[in-house]
Amino acid sequence: MNTGIVTFATCGYAVINGLIGEQELAWARKMTDALVERYRSGEPSARAAGVSIGDASRQHPQRNPDVEPGQYSHEPFIIGDLVALEPGFARFLCQQSIWTCAARLLDCAPAEVLFHFSNITRKPGEIGPAVGWHRDADNRYFASDDGRTLRLLIPLQHMSAGNGGTAVVPGSHLHAETAIDTALSPDVPAAGCLALHSGTLHGGLPNRSRQNRDVIVIQFGVRSSHLRAHASEAMALSSREDFLKVVNA
Template identity: 25%
Template sequence: MDSTIDEAACRWHDALLRDGYCIIPDLVGEDAVAALSADLDPVFERTPLSEGLFYGNATRRFHGLLARTPHAAAFVGHPLILAIARAVLTECDAIQLNLTQAVELMPGAPMQPPHRDEEMWPLRTPGVEYLINVMWPFVPYTAGNGATLVWPGSHRREPEPSEAPVAAKMRPGTALLFLGSTLHGGGANRSPYPRRGMIVSYSLGWLKPYELPWLAYPPAVARTFSREIAALAGYRAHRPNLGTWEGRCPSFLLGCASVQPPGACDTLRPEQEAAIRAFMDMQQGPVRQEPR
């Protein structure tokens, strides 16, 4: 890892764990955001309004952004973002992409109910972070157009009822990171214009992700990804033997057109392999010495 990225990752990692969120300014160029946003413009236009109490009927949301625009990969695989995510999400063999979601808050959209994204999973271990969200704005986020609201420190405690959240004011190119344990919600859009942006989230590799990656990115699509992006998008077995296909790491599907794989091959962690070898050695017993 580049030493500059390593130092920056440590600094932002510490801020993220201290406050439950951090805002990294000018992380990518505005031209890169504009190119990504332009590719998604027609998708926004044809996407129906969402439904349900949580999403509300004044937002548009769609997923699978890696398959919709080649510009998404630079955001999903941003080296600093991945370094921070891997430093926080340590209770796994490898992190995974939880979702990519484009969001549009229409004028008049009300404030989203405050929530913690880790509540998607019914079991949690105190002190273990399950998820990191990254919000990338396509337009300036302001308190008036529905900037994401976060409650500082809420990953460690329940905020007081009178405690006001912080509106994450950002311009395109800046990124908001917040933990799955942090209380947050979209703000109300009181402006006359839509507020568009993108959420990319990463989770522990052994959790069921929000977005099923093999449906969002079947092998024919994933073959166009870099090795790192394909692994994040589900084409990597999580040791021991989770997320396999025919007993093999699903990355097999990216390098071979054959539908018939070789025999199953287990995928174990080093300490598991060592324990199995020790067990097998014990079963063999001591070597008998023949008399001379």
């Protein structure tokens, strides 16, 4: 973990191996597969919390060339508000290892860490769209004025350049103007995570392999930050203690 903290501070990202256990990974896959099937079946709550491959491809055709949007209107690209859709995600999200990692990378006391939101972002084999280059600090969904937010990307399959894995520009969190010439795609094993500083420039190529690339994205912040954007998701701005109260109720 110490190596990860140093890398995160200097490069704006870190690969953390073994963040969750194999049992928790299997559980996350099972819940994710169930949500995907609910989305495909047209369940209103799942559809309302998501974006389809078809819609993403229609909005940004250059990010998913040779994919016909109309064929994938029921295939999810993003499914959000996980706890609202599947309460079992509350138990998954309150794992001590996840919160300890967030506190260390945010350089704050564990009690100061707050959950912001979570989603499943998918790049299914052969049809997964690219993700445009961006910095999470610039988003209008859930962001703080001081930029003290962190995203953990927990892949459910091994993530690499070969299956459209997230690419990062090392050190870009320290520079407002950064070219993508030095971008790289870290290999991240399933059950590990890719931690991203809110100022790190990142994106990703389409997935044209036969391997799926599904990740659980979790954003954390600190209690003292003033928020300029705040989505109303289940458990937003909750501490781990708040999660534990819900899980143990």
